Amino acid sequence: MNPVLYLAQRGTAAILGFAVTIHLATMIYATRSGLTAGDIFVRTKDNWWFLSFYALFVLAAAIHAPIGLRSVLREWTSWHGRSLDIAMIGFSTLLVVLGLRAAFAVFLA
Amino acid sequence: MTAETSKPGVAAAAEALTVRVWRGAESGAFQSFQIRLRANQTVLDVVTEIQREQDATLSYRFACRVGMCGSCAMVVNGRPRWTCRTRAAAVAEADVLTLEPLRNLPIVKDLAVDMEPFFEKWRKAHGYFEPGEDAAKDFALVSPDEPGRREADAGVECINCGVCYSACDVVSWNPDYLGPAALNRAWTLVNDVRDQGQDARLDAVSGDAGCHSCHSHMSCTEFCPKTLGPTFAIAGLKRATIGRALRRKG
Structure with missing residues (x-):
């Protein structure tokens, strides 16, 4: 792992620590206060704060997870080299596409 | 055993000690030796006694014997240690010492690794x-x-x-x-x-x-x-x- 990847993983970990806490707290509040799916969509539709928060969340996860997974695979399997790096870029892209697609779906619902 | 000699690291003279020593290279087996543990004997002293008194083919490495050269490290009862500064009585568990070569390095023979x-x-x-x-x-x-x-x-x-x-x-x-x-x-x-x-x-x-x-x-x-x-x-x-x-x- 080079210094830039190391810094990117630690920096995104800090963002994720904050984002996961907000996400879980909001989930617990929404489910325990009796809100229906319709009530939630009313609050999230066209809500730029919602979209910005989850876009940041998705991008941080898409940077953080592949760097960590790359280290795990390097240490626990014999998979090294360029093919692993390309696979992790693909995994990151998949997280970005699926995550932003989900965030936009709720934003536009 | 007196109260004084029951302290960790201060051995009573002539206690029986079973020493399990790795023999071979990457493949091998433990060989057991019985010795009479002497007062304040170090793990390196134990290995030296085995080699000089019981089996001259036992291979290990040491030089200074006073914690300066870094030659005599081994795995003692599962923990890597400098054996010249480790008293056998302090680390023996139920009067048993298990000695292995350092991990993560190729074994040359017995307790000697390729550094x-x-x-x-x-x-x-x-x-x-x-x-x-x-x-x-x-x-x-x-x-x-x-x-x-x-x-x-x-x-x-x-x-x-x-x-x-x-x-x-x-x-x-x-x-x-x-x-x-x-x-x-x-x-x-x-x-x-x-x-x-x-x-x-x-x-x-x-x-x-x-x-x-x-x-x-x-x-x-x-x-x-x-x-x-x-x-x-x-x-x-x-x-x-x-x-x-x-x-x-x-």
């Missing part, structure tokens, strides 16, 4: 002083209180025993990983104002075999017989390499 990969990584980490082209022009004035000097002092007493390397989980997962001793040595040189090879050194300790692969398990710091803190040296290298990467981007 070449360990020292090769010192070279790869640029763990040597780089004087530069004009080194001898003047003396460097280094105050003992300077932060860099303090950092270097904290790690410079390494005796190259390989205990930290044997204890390191990351080395066992990634044989290319430079290891705590080499990285600790690199950190002492990063803090040497006279050294002219810092860019090449910081490049050498980055990458998948370098400091950023450390998981900070702190096994090296836990087991170091000189009570050094390679984990903190590695953390220093992480800061230094990241600082340099940010300056290059800026």
Whole structure:
């Protein structure tokens, strides 16, 4: 792992620590206060704060997870080299596409 | 046994001790020996007694016998230790000592390992002083209180025993990983104002075999017989390499 990847993983970990806490707290509040799916969509539709928060969340996860997974695979399997790096870029892209697609779906619902 | 001799590390004379010793190379088996433990006998004394009194074919390595040379490290009851400064009575469990060669290094025979990969990584980490082209022009004035000097002092007493390397989980997962001793040595040189090879050194300790692969398990710091803190040296290298990467981007 080079210094830039190391810094990117630690920096995104800090963002994720904050984002996961907000996400879980909001989930617990929404489910325990009796809100229906319709009530939630009313609050999230066209809500730029919602979209910005989850876009940041998705991008941080898409940077953080592949760097960590790359280290795990390097240490626990014999998979090294360029093919692993390309696979992790693909995994990151998949997280970005699926995550932003989900965030936009709720934003536009 | 008197109250005095029951203290850990102070052995009663002539206690029976079973010593299980690894025999062979990568494949092999434990062989048991029985000895009469003498007062204040070290683990190295035990091995020497076995070799001289019971089996002259037993192979092991030692030199100074006083904790300076770093030659006699072995795994004693599962923990890597310097055997010349470890009293047998202090580490025996139920009057049994199990002795194995250091982990993460090729076994030559019995308790002797090949240290070449360990020292090769010192070279790869640029763990040597780089004087530069004009080194001898003047003396460097280094105050003992300077932060860099303090950092270097904290790690410079390494005796190259390989205990930290044997204890390191990351080395066992990634044989290319430079290891705590080499990285600790690199950190002492990063803090040497006279050294002219810092860019090449910081490049050498980055990458998948370098400091950023450390998981900070702190096994090296836990087991170091000189009570050094390679984990903190590695953390220093992480800061230094990241600082340099940010300056290059800026």
